[in-house]
Amino acid sequence: MTASQRSDTILDNPNIPLLLAPPHTIPGRVGSADLLNNTVVIETDAEEVNCKLEDEVREIHATATTPDYRQLARIFKALGHPTRLGLLAKACSGEFCVTDLQEHLDRSQANVSQHLAVLRDHGLAIPERHGNKVCYRPADERLAQIIDLASEIAEAIR
Numbered sequence: 591m592t593a594s595q596r597s598d599t600i601l602d603n604p605n606i607p608l609l610l611a612p613p614h615t616i617p618g619r620v621g622s623a624d625l626l627n628n629t630v631v632i633e634t635d636a637e638e639v640n641c642k643l644e645d646e647v648r649e650i651h652a653t654a655t656t657p658d659y660r661q662l663a664r665i666f667k668a669l670g671h672p673t674r675l676g677l678l679a680k681a682c683s684g685e686f687c688v689t690d691l692q693e694h695l696d697r698s699q700a701n702v703s704q705h706l707a708v709l710r711d712h713g714l715a716i717p718e719r720h721g722n723k724v725c726y727r728p729a730d731e732r733l734a735q736i737i738d739l740a741s742e743i744a745e746a747i748r
Contacts, residue, residue, distance in 0.1 A: 668712035673697060674705045675737060677726075681715060682734035687725040 669675060676695050680686055686694070692702045706726055709715035714733060715726045728734065 665712060665714070668708055668714055669736075671705065671708075673701070674709055677702065677705055678709060678714065678728060678733060679737050681726050682728050682731075682737065685718070685725045685727040687720070687723045689723070691726070 669678070673695060677691050680691055680694050688699060688702055688706065691706070692699050695702065697705075706715060706717070710717055710726075714729050716729050717724050717726050719725075
């Protein structure tokens with residue numbers, strides 16, 4: 591039995607476990623098989639494999655470094671209301687309960703709660719229950735920096 595015949599027999603037998611890469615990831619052909627160690631040797635062109643791996647790495651890197659503009663738009667949309675910006679700015683200076691935020695912005699409890707729900711649903715504010723009160727804090731400390739930078743930009747373009 592030749593090595594290629596033996597390989598075909600091993601590959602066709604589902605009772606013999608083999609760890610093989612899918613054929614589209616490692617081009618080449620089976621060169622030999624080791625029945626004792628359940629291994630298959632793949633003969634391939636190393637340059638071709640390196641090129642394919644480099645392409646996959648470039649694709650992964652591009653995907654990882656490209657911002658998700660839809661997600662960013664959702665975040666900016668949630669921040670795009672003066673009441674929500676005011677609530678978040680106040681919450682960035684410490685944890686505040688709904689009644690504190692309501693007094694600070696001179697809004698009704700229902701209005702403040704609706705805006706806090708938008709911030710919470712977008713992952714920008716985290717509610718915490720303290721007895722019968724619900725207090726909010728920013729989900730990320732960097733939100734204060736975003737608000738500060740936006741304020742500076744708004745001042746500069748006036």
